[in-house]
Amino acid sequence: MIGLVVVSHSAKAAEGIAEVAAQMGGGNARIVPAGGDEDGIGTSPDRIREGIEEADDGDGVVVLVDLGSAVMNAELAIEMAMDSEAVIADAPVLEGTLNAAVETTSKKATLDSVVERAEDARDYRKLN
């Protein structure tokens, strides 16, 4: 099953997003939160790399990110996690993770299809 890693500047935000998304995939999705850094607010390439390795069961990993350095540190973590195939989805972190979680539990899910579903969340409107 394709794994998901949630990267946010806040460890709590990453955990919370993972928690909300875990309900979506019938509780079967592999979602690892990797938020915050040693000093609290921030992102850590080492934590993200560990998250990728934990989330990967061999099928690959999609990484969901919030802002700024989260993107750079996720890219770097992917380069460092050489044994795992991982890609970043260009999607809002909460909505994208929810969508991706649903898709990962589909039997036909691929890295591409999970990224695509996550990125569908870019167009969501909350008010009609």
Place this chain on the structure above:
Amino acid sequence: MADAETQREAVLDALDNVAERLAEEKEYLTDLDSAIGDADHGANMERGFGKAADKREEFVEMEPNEVVKNVGTTLISNVGGASGPLYGGSIMFASQELEDGITAESSVAFAEAYLDKVKDRGGAQVGAKTMVDALVPAVHTYKKSIEQDDLPPLEALAKAVDAAERGVAFTVPIKAMKGRASFLDWRSVGHQDPGATSTLFILEELLETAEEYLDGEVDRDARADDAVGRGE
């Protein structure tokens, strides 16, 4: 080309000099960063290079390129923010250019690879008020001085440092287009970029170290008005 042992010594001395300089400039970089960022650049750079310099004992066993690579990974783990991947990730990536040793030629390749990675990772072009504004003139000047003007590396490096200094000055009157400073929009005008400034400090220390290892002393015009780098 100097032997591997001398090269490693030079790299370790450069690392010590950079770490010491960034520790001295911690408050100054923090002041610059509090004006247009989140006031952590001074502490982040001091911590990152300090941790790397503390690994000297481990590093003395390694090949020069391995030392450079490990400086990169240490920065990645200890600098934090966007500077970790930008400085550390780029050093780590560029270190592969030094696999066959440090020569005038491989140092140009290293500088170019470092610049490419910073631009690629950060997405900034010249004029966005970032470290790229110091780095592009430095790397271009260094490459041209070595490859076209056939200058000795020490002289080429001195020219690169002068170019970086002008790049730092250029960041003052322009608007930030990247990073947290860009959220300030027009209010960022009039402030010197901390990343360009720390890049200059690093290059100045590389020059300082190179002067000890490569014969000769450099008469830098810009030495007189160090004011640009220090904003005094």
